[in-house]
Amino acid sequence: MEITGAAPGGRDRDTEGRARNARPRDGLGRPLPYGAQGVARQPEGVVRTPAETVAEAQRLLDAGKPFHAHEVFEDAWKSGPASERTLWRGLAQLAVGLTHAARGNGTGGARLLRRGAGAVEDWAAEQGDAQSYGMDLPGLAGWARELAARVERGAGPVDAGAEAPRLGS
Structure with missing residues (x-):
């Protein structure tokens, strides 16, 4: 979808009039000044299978792009069955928690990591293992709580790539 740029009132709009932020972003999703070289954004509204979602999110997490992984999980929660929204929303919260921890926001990062856990x-x-799509959900929850405790103790900004969890068991 094409972004038309800043509309009257300063908000970026797409060709259908919906609010969209066209500013480039860095690898952690922070807005950069217009015209700056940013990191390619994840396309919105992509419908993937659960296996594709997990694989794409893991690729992004491994690359140190948890903000982008959050967008992949958000697509799954918005496009998937209502019965799975808790799972995908929780995973998105884990990715956003890691994003905040990498940005140096320990309080917000810890809160989101615990909520996602x-x-x-x-x-x-x-649901049990039958609906975990190969993910180690108890392991992810443990990873999130451990990272939350470290950032609350003042670990400072963490390296998102080095701290990225393994989604699979």
Whole structure:
């Protein structure tokens, strides 16, 4: 979808009039000045299978782009069955928590990591391994809680690529 640029009032709009931010972004999703060289953004609204979602999110996490991985999980939560929204939303929260921790926002990062950990634990408790799509959900929850504790203790900005979790078991 084409972005038309800043509309009257300063908001970027797509060709259908919806608000879109056309500013380039860095690898952690932070807006850069117009005209700056940014990192390619994830296309929005992509419908993927659960396996494709996990694989693409893992690729982005490994590349140190948790903000972009969050967008992949967000697509899954918005386009997938309502019965799976808790899982994909929880995974998106984990990715955003890592994003905040990498940006140096320990308080927000820890909060989102714990919220996401609770969501994936709840999902795992309700669904079991049959609906985990090969992910180690208890392991992810443990990773998130451990990272949350470290950033709260003042670990400072973390290296998103080095701290990226392994989604699979």
